[in-house]
Every structure is written in structure tokens, then in C-alpha cells.
Amino acid sequence: MTERADTDFVAARHPGLSSDEVARRVERGEVNDVPVRSSRSTAEIVRANVFTRFNAIIGVLFAIILVVGPVQDSLFGFVIVANTAIGIVQEMRAKRTLDNLAVIGEAKPTVRRDGAAAEIPTSGIVLGDLIELGPGDKVVVDGEVAEAGNLEIDESLLTGEPDPVVKRPGDEVKSGSFVVAGGGAFTATRVGRQAYAAQLADEASRFTLVNSELRNGISQILKYVTWMMVPTAIGLIISQFTVESHDAREAVRRTVGGITPMVPEGLVLLTSVAFAIGVVRLGRKQCLVQELPAIEGLARVDVVCLDKTGTLTEGGMDVTGLRLLEGAGHAHVGAVLSALGAADPHPNASLQAIIEAYPQAGSEGWQRTGALPFSSARKYSGAALTEPRGTAGTWLLGAPDVLLAPGHPALAEVDRLNDEGLRVLLLARSGLALDDPEVTTGVLPQALVVLEQRLRPDAGDTLRYFADQDVHTKVISGDNAVSVGAVAGKLGLPGADRPVDARRLPEERDAMAGVLEEGSVFGRVTPQQKRDMVGALQSRGHNVAMTGDGVNDVLALKDADIGVSMGSGSEATRAVAQIVLMNNSFATLPSVVAEGRRVIGNITRVATLFLTKTVFSVLLALLVVFWQIPYPFLPRHLTLLSTLTIGVPAFFLALAPNKERAKPHFVRRVMRYSTPAGIICGLASFITYLVARHEYTGPGSLDAETSAATLTLFLMEVWVLAIVARPYTWWRVVLVVAMVLGFGVVLVTPSLQSFFALRLVGDAVPWAAVGIAGVGGVVLEVVWAWVRRREPRVLGTA
Structure with missing residues (x-):
């Protein structure tokens, strides 16, 4: 993003409707009054x-x-x-069980009123409300973009097109789509039964x-x-x-x-x-069944595809080490990481761990002139930063094997760390502008950020249950394949010692299905590949369940025979999944x-x-x-x-x-x-x-x-x-x-x-x-x- 565009985004911040304006709209009936039902009426x-x-x-x-x-x-x-x-x-x-769980799991968008942002129930939105958006947020009513900062919307559930659409102020957004990168806000132009969300929510949550x-x-x-x-x-x-x-x-x-x-x-x-x-x-175990046949469908499943993050591992991560490269200084690298954290208003789990390890106080005097949010397809994020002494540069943070050319000496250290089940991000400096399509070419690596994911204590027992029940488990992740294999190996998953890099998967469906049936762990999988992998397994006659909690899982969740989302997952994943684990416990799946x-x-x-x-x-x-x-x-x-x-x-x-x-x-x-x-x-x-x-x-x-x-x-x-x-x-x-x-x-x-x-x-x-x-x-x-x-x-x- 250019400096002018970034400045416009900040200046465009609107206070939203006033309390009086909201009250008048409620009196006129201009509210999002569509009942969200999880069951048939009495x-x-x-x-x-x-x-x-x-x-x-x-x-x-x-x-x-x-x-x-x-x-x-x-x-x-x-x-x-x-x-x-x-x-x-x-x-x-x-009905009572489902209704109670649906209230707990209902999406609560962030609405700006009187200059302050607050979460409210979807039914509380009125015409003209200013609704804020961040990665993973679902667009709950139709509207027009008012603010945008690298805002990318996935409209695949509406149009079938898998590529995210960049949205700018004035562009239309439709309910049922969701944010995959960036942030912003939009003004509600159609609410209640006039919005597409009315039909989507009613069909997605009906008993x-x-x-x-x-x-x-x-x-x-x-x-x-x-x-x-x-x-x-x-x-x-x-x-x-x-x-x-x-x-x-x-x-x-x-x-x-x-x-x-x-x-x-x-x-x-x-x-x-x-x-x-x-x-x-299942309701007593905090499991929301959004479509009743899901109980039957999961019983027929013979392949479960698991997303590592949020399923085998808990959402949080910890920075456990920093490996400096190319003579970089520790203080300077720490300041850059702090500035990158401050540059992203919607950090993912990895960046949140970095923010906790390198507080924003360490980036005082740094200025952000542009930002590129993390994308599952890109595997990296970035920012254009100006240091206190006036030096400007483009900084990238992401997957080392994506940012570095094959054979780079730093990748050997990355592989060693991945073998230990650690997650590694590369901090690198680019000589090109942030919006240059070739921004990753010839980057100068500065440091390896070592992260450790928190394993779910019940994940191992759950994997053993599926093995005993003759259900094959496939771990599909966007992370490095070796690192994913190491995590799966700690949990005792058979075949974890032979991880497959999805970038080398054949594109032809039948050939892909053959590799998938043989392997158990797959890394560097793009969102579109997750969808293709589900389809390839189905083409071999498998009944496939897909679990996930991030926006990168939505396409695969939608196409799987059974989609399972974590309750803490994004609104988009909860909307398309047939089963939502409200307690965020992967161990609930055997009960289902x-x-x-x-x-x-x-x-x-x-x-x-x-x-x-x-x-x-x-x-x-x-x-x-x-x-x-x-x-x-x-x-x-x-x-x-x-x-x-x-x-x-x-x-x-x-x-x-x-x-x-x-x-x-x-x-x-x-x-x-x-x-x-x-x-x-x-x-x-x-x-x-x-x-x-x-x-x-x-x-x-x-x-x-x-x-x-x-x-x-x-x-x-x-x-x-x-x-x-x-x-x-x-x-x-x-x-x-x-x-x-x-x-x-x-x-x-x-x-x-x-x-x-x-x-x-x-x-x-x-x-x-x-x-x-x-x-x-x-x-x-x-x-x-x-x-x-x-x-x-x-x-x-x-």
C-alpha cells in the first residue's frame, strides 16, 4: 500500500451512527430482524x-x-x-439444546457507534451501521465498503470463484462472503430479509x-x-x-x-x-450440530482431514528463539519485529506470539508507510517501515522456504528446527516496493524466528481412537511439511515420518488421490489445494470429514462430506461447518x-x-x-x-x-x-x-x-x-x-x-x-x- 492510501484509510475513519440515529432506525423497523434458528419451530x-x-x-x-x-x-x-x-x-x-448452543455460537460483529466499537448480536444491526472487518470475519449483511486497508474478501461461497477479491472504498460487499486478509469497515445497505445473509444463515443453521x-x-x-x-x-x-x-x-x-x-x-x-x-x-458436550444428518454423516466417514493449527495444537504459540543471520543485530531485529507487530491491526497466532515477545514499546519512532497482511496463499506478510534515523525499507515475515531460493544455506538450519517440531518464520528485507509482484526476489535474510506450538493434551488419544476405528487421519497444513510431521509424530500418528510437501503434489486428481491415500502428513498446502485434496479423496469413494478453524479452511470445509469447525474459529468456518465444537476440543469428535x-x-x-x-x-x-x-x-x-x-x-x-x-x-x-x-x-x-x-x-x-x-x-x-x-x-x-x-x-x-x-x-x-x-x-x-x-x-x- 502507498503512503497516500494508508493515510486515506486512517483519515476515513468514521464514528458510525449515533445512538439517536440507531433508535430512529429501530422505530422504522430497519433492523436485521431475521430469526436465526437452529431447529424447527414448535x-x-x-x-x-x-x-x-x-x-x-x-x-x-x-x-x-x-x-x-x-x-x-x-x-x-x-x-x-x-x-x-x-x-x-x-x-x-x-430444539432447546440446539437453540441454546446456537446463541452461544452466534456471530457477534463489531459495530462502530458514537465513535466507539463494540460487539453486538447480528440481530442488533440496523440499516446504515458501520461494521468493522478483520481476517476471518464474515460479512453478515450486504453493504458498501467505507474503509479498506488491504482488504481482501473471499466470495467463493457466493460466486464459486476461489480467488480473493480486493475491496476498496465504494465497492459492494455481500453477506455470505468473508475476509481473508486486511481489514476495514463497511456500511450496511441491506439488512433483515432483504440481505443474502438471511437466506444463508437460515439454511446453514436449520435443524x-x-x-x-x-x-x-x-x-x-x-x-x-x-x-x-x-x-x-x-x-x-x-x-x-x-x-x-x-x-x-x-x-x-x-x-x-x-x-x-x-x-x-x-x-x-x-x-x-x-x-x-x-x-x-452431543449438546451436553458442547457440540452444536447445525445439520442433523451430520451425526449420520460423520459415522460413515473413513478419512478425517485435520488442520494442524487449532486442531492438533492449541491456538497460542510462544517465541522460543531468535537465530540472527547475515550479521544482523539483535536490538535492530527486535525493533523490526516490534514494528511489524504494530503494523498489523489483525495479527494471526504467529504474529501475536511475536508481539508478546517484542512489545510495541520497542518500535518507538518507527513509522509504517505501507502494510501487507498475511495471506494463506502467499505464506508471508510485510510492511514498509521508516526507521527513526530516516532509513526506509521493505520488510517481510513468513515461510523461509517460500521467501528463500532453494538451496539457501539458512534452509539447513530451518530443516533442523522443523525436525524438532518447531515452527520457523524468516524475517527478511527486500529491495523492492511492497506492492511489487517480485518483492520476494533476492531478499536479504535477517533472522529466523523460532516458534513452538502448544499441543492439545487430548490430541494423541483422539488420533489413536480414529486408528482403532479404522478411520484414516490426514494432517493437512499450510506449515512446513517436516515441521508438521514432527508435531504429528509426537502425537503418534502413523506415517508422520514421511511428510509430503504439497507443492510437489500432482495436479491430476487421480494421481493426487494415490499420493493422499499413501501419505498421512502434508505441508505447505494452499487453501485451494485443501479443497482439491478433499475432492481427490472423494473421487476414490472415501467419505471425508474436514476439521479447521481458519479462513483458509473454508473451501475444504464446504466441499467435505462433513465439515467440523472449532467454536473459537472464524465466523466463516462456523457458517459453513455442519458441526461446531463449542468447547474447541478436538477430543469431542470421537463422541460425535x-x-x-x-x-x-x-x-x-x-x-x-x-x-x-x-x-x-x-x-x-x-x-x-x-x-x-x-x-x-x-x-x-x-x-x-x-x-x-x-x-x-x-x-x-x-x-x-x-x-x-x-x-x-x-x-x-x-x-x-x-x-x-x-x-x-x-x-x-x-x-x-x-x-x-x-x-x-x-x-x-x-x-x-x-x-x-x-x-x-x-x-x-x-x-x-x-x-x-x-x-x-x-x-x-x-x-x-x-x-x-x-x-x-x-x-x-x-x-x-x-x-x-x-x-x-x-x-x-x-x-x-x-x-x-x-x-x-x-x-x-x-x-x-x-x-x-x-x-x-x-x-x-x-
Whole structure:
């Protein structure tokens, strides 16, 4: 920057709006009043849980049974009401958790009013406010640049163009962009719903269920179920009214008994509850899930790309040494470093450490005539300084291997320090003007500034967790590759002893992907390269998570399958990330991974239970229509069986720990087991029903026939439950046994026998029912073993 431009920047400083002007704008409604929501509204939650397709079907059947049947045949309706209430309560808990965390993590721009700068909530901005900007700040409303000091704005989230745009007074800035270098201020020209930020913030922070393979898979299953239900239900209605022409009420009860179990009504509910509980659990660990599928997505991740600074290391740094070069004096170098610190109003972590080591008092009498802020793409910053004795010069501070020509003698010392895991910056003097494109050519090195980064105490354990879970870790940093490798090596990362300099990475995507799959540590990576590396890994079929906290990470965070930002990171990174670690602890990530695996793995388990019921219900309805006989079950029977073999067990299984990495093709994996299992269960219970119809005759025989078929169906469903619950733990064994005992209590208690219309008559048929269930169970085991061989660890694994 020239001296004139720098002077204009200082002179252009405006006091901003006065308090009276702010009050008048608030009265006129010229405020940034867009609500920042992290979740659905209460009305949306109630509507989404109550007004569903299957709730409507169950509601109609419930109303019919209330008219024609005893109350015990309407129990399924009360179960649906209770389940829906549970879903609403759990999602409301998740909403409160997300809203509270969103308030904590909300961006607070610095606004200048009455000549003083102060941080205020985004919703407090009014039209005409003067908003200050620094590196990493997000432009929260649309406006016009009023002050600029080497201000560079990244508009890639709006335009797709990766190159930063230099902004000068009078230029337009749009919300959704962010500052990558320099500083300044802009006047708000569009606020509230007129600004692009309204749409961006609403979409970035909404509690959403989009782009979820799990939810999409369940929707696909429900669509198939609907197609099967309609013709089957019509055939069943005609059949039952034909068979029970003498008793319309019995025909209605048998028809409803056949239609009700076709509806996997609890599957959607249980999925919502599992996700909601996951949000609450993560919220307690100060983890803000900005998009709900992120829990699922991180569970599918097999590669985690970590930015070293702020992730493996803490934000702060310390100056541990100064190596003088080319005969430079210690006092003079210290004064230059002090002046460079004073020249940058928005220092990064490295420069902040230098400022602390060399206070600005050491640069008294020095004048700044130009400044070049640090940029991740350049890897250096600089300033045009005039010393007290009048000598003017251009000074640069940055990466030694960028500022020095290859083979320079000073680089040997740099490599040695990097091998120790230290970060090294070069202070150099240039004979060219600061704005000269060749300013780094022929620089005169003056000193090496040695910095030590503070390792996060939990980083090593977190890296070991990912290794144990078969998740590959890639450390991607803009720092020197050897230095990054040394830091990663201290944390025990495999492959850290073979760091790769990203400047030598092939540009072709497939070739780059090959190098990335082999290596673990990559240094001197530019922001655009981070984005390219994420894309290259994705091209090989990897699910990639990217963590970061700086503006140089935004492009990669945006393109990764899952973006994870630190709460202390820049506003831009928090805006594009799906997950924000509010406590800035990298150690929280395993909790997120574990929560996602728990949700997906367990929903896969319980989906098998629900869909097995749907399949055998459709099959039974078809068999009944073909044989032209009464449907074997009343609604009360299937309510009892569903509660004991699906509802209660599914709730516990859905919330159990599960560490298996999520696998793709949810629908295919679930249907491969539930379809044959449902067919086997349906055939076994129908065979028992036919045997009972042959054995029992006379008044009351239908109740005896139904009871025998119910016994077989219960034993078959318990067998399916026992398979899905594997591998066994003490509580899973207790769960299965408790369900068996519950059914036994119903069979031996006279009042419950009467309530559920269950009466086992004689010895031959009940034992035949048990025998048929035993044969069916053996067939189930054979089928399960076959499915397991074809797709290892689909079911029965933790």
C-alpha cells in the first residue's frame, strides 16, 4: 500500500451512527430482524410428528374399532398416541439444546457507534451501521465498503470463484462472503430479509433432515409399504366381509387386525427419537450440530482431514528463539519485529506470539508507510517501515522456504528446527516496493524466528481412537511439511515420518488421490489445494470429514462430506461447518462419531424388526384372501406381540452403544433379512392356524385357533429379536427373557387371558404350535447365516 492510501484509510475513519440515529432506525423497523434458528419451530415439530401418512391410516382404523369393537382391540391407537407424544417431547428437548448452543455460537460483529466499537448480536444491526472487518470475519449483511486497508474478501461461497477479491472504498460487499486478509469497515445497505445473509444463515443453521441416507432409505421403504398395503387391504376387506357375512363387527375387527400390522409406524418415530437423543447427548458436550444428518454423516466417514493449527495444537504459540543471520543485530531485529507487530491491526497466532515477545514499546519512532497482511496463499506478510534515523525499507515475515531460493544455506538450519517440531518464520528485507509482484526476489535474510506450538493434551488419544476405528487421519497444513510431521509424530500418528510437501503434489486428481491415500502428513498446502485434496479423496469413494478453524479452511470445509469447525474459529468456518465444537476440543469428535454409529447401527437393527412384521402381515393377508378364511388375529393380539417383540425391545436397542462404522445401502441391507424373516414368520403362523382349524370344531373354535397361531407367531418374532440382539450382553439377554416372561404372564393369568382373548385348548395343538415355531426358528438361523456370509456383519454385531 502507498503512503497516500494508508493515510486515506486512517483519515476515513468514521464514528458510525449515533445512538439517536440507531433508535430512529429501530422505530422504522430497519433492523436485521431475521430469526436465526437452529431447529424447527414448535408448531413444525408437532405437525411433523402428528400429521403423518401412517398416523392418518392408524387414526381411521382406531376410530372404526372404537365404534365396533371392545376397547382391548383399540389398544394400538393409544400406543400410537403415546409414541407420537414421546417423539414430540424428545425433539423439543433437542430444539432447546440446539437453540441454546446456537446463541452461544452466534456471530457477534463489531459495530462502530458514537465513535466507539463494540460487539453486538447480528440481530442488533440496523440499516446504515458501520461494521468493522478483520481476517476471518464474515460479512453478515450486504453493504458498501467505507474503509479498506488491504482488504481482501473471499466470495467463493457466493460466486464459486476461489480467488480473493480486493475491496476498496465504494465497492459492494455481500453477506455470505468473508475476509481473508486486511481489514476495514463497511456500511450496511441491506439488512433483515432483504440481505443474502438471511437466506444463508437460515439454511446453514436449520435443524434439517435432508440428504440423509438413513431417512431417505426409510422414506423409500415406506413408499414400498404403501404400494403393498393398498391392494392387499382392499382384498382383505372384501375377503373378511365375505367370510364373516353373518357378523359384520367381527369382519371389521379381523380386517383391522390384518391392516394395522402392515404399518411400520414406530420406525419413523424411533429414528426421530434416536436422532433427537443424539443431539441432546452431543449438546451436553458442547457440540452444536447445525445439520442433523451430520451425526449420520460423520459415522460413515473413513478419512478425517485435520488442520494442524487449532486442531492438533492449541491456538497460542510462544517465541522460543531468535537465530540472527547475515550479521544482523539483535536490538535492530527486535525493533523490526516490534514494528511489524504494530503494523498489523489483525495479527494471526504467529504474529501475536511475536508481539508478546517484542512489545510495541520497542518500535518507538518507527513509522509504517505501507502494510501487507498475511495471506494463506502467499505464506508471508510485510510492511514498509521508516526507521527513526530516516532509513526506509521493505520488510517481510513468513515461510523461509517460500521467501528463500532453494538451496539457501539458512534452509539447513530451518530443516533442523522443523525436525524438532518447531515452527520457523524468516524475517527478511527486500529491495523492492511492497506492492511489487517480485518483492520476494533476492531478499536479504535477517533472522529466523523460532516458534513452538502448544499441543492439545487430548490430541494423541483422539488420533489413536480414529486408528482403532479404522478411520484414516490426514494432517493437512499450510506449515512446513517436516515441521508438521514432527508435531504429528509426537502425537503418534502413523506415517508422520514421511511428510509430503504439497507443492510437489500432482495436479491430476487421480494421481493426487494415490499420493493422499499413501501419505498421512502434508505441508505447505494452499487453501485451494485443501479443497482439491478433499475432492481427490472423494473421487476414490472415501467419505471425508474436514476439521479447521481458519479462513483458509473454508473451501475444504464446504466441499467435505462433513465439515467440523472449532467454536473459537472464524465466523466463516462456523457458517459453513455442519458441526461446531463449542468447547474447541478436538477430543469431542470421537463422541460425535460414536453417536452417529450408535444411531445408524441401531436403527438398522430395529428396522429389521419393524419390516419383518410388515412382510408377514402382507403375506398373511394374501394367504387369507386366497384360502377365503377368517384372518387369524384380532388387533389386540398383534398389539400385544408388537409391544413385546418390537416396541419395547426396539426402544432399548435403538439407544444402546454401537461402534460399528456405518455402511451404505441401508434399504438393501435391511430388506435382505427382513423379507425372508417375514415370510418364514408368516408361513409358520399360518401353518399353525390351518392345523388348529383342522383340529378344533364347534363354538368358540375361532378363539382357540387364533390363540395357537398367536403362540407360534410370538415365538417366531422372539426368535427374530434374539437374532437381531446379538452379540449378547447381559442386558440384551435380560431383555429377551423379560419379553418371553411377559407373554407367559398373559397366558397364565385368567384376567389377561380374557382381556387378550388368548386360550390354549388341549395339549396337541399348542405343542404343535411350539414345534412349528421350532422348525421355523431353525430355518431363520439358516437364512441369517446365509445373509451373514454374503454380507459380513450386517446384523448381530456391535
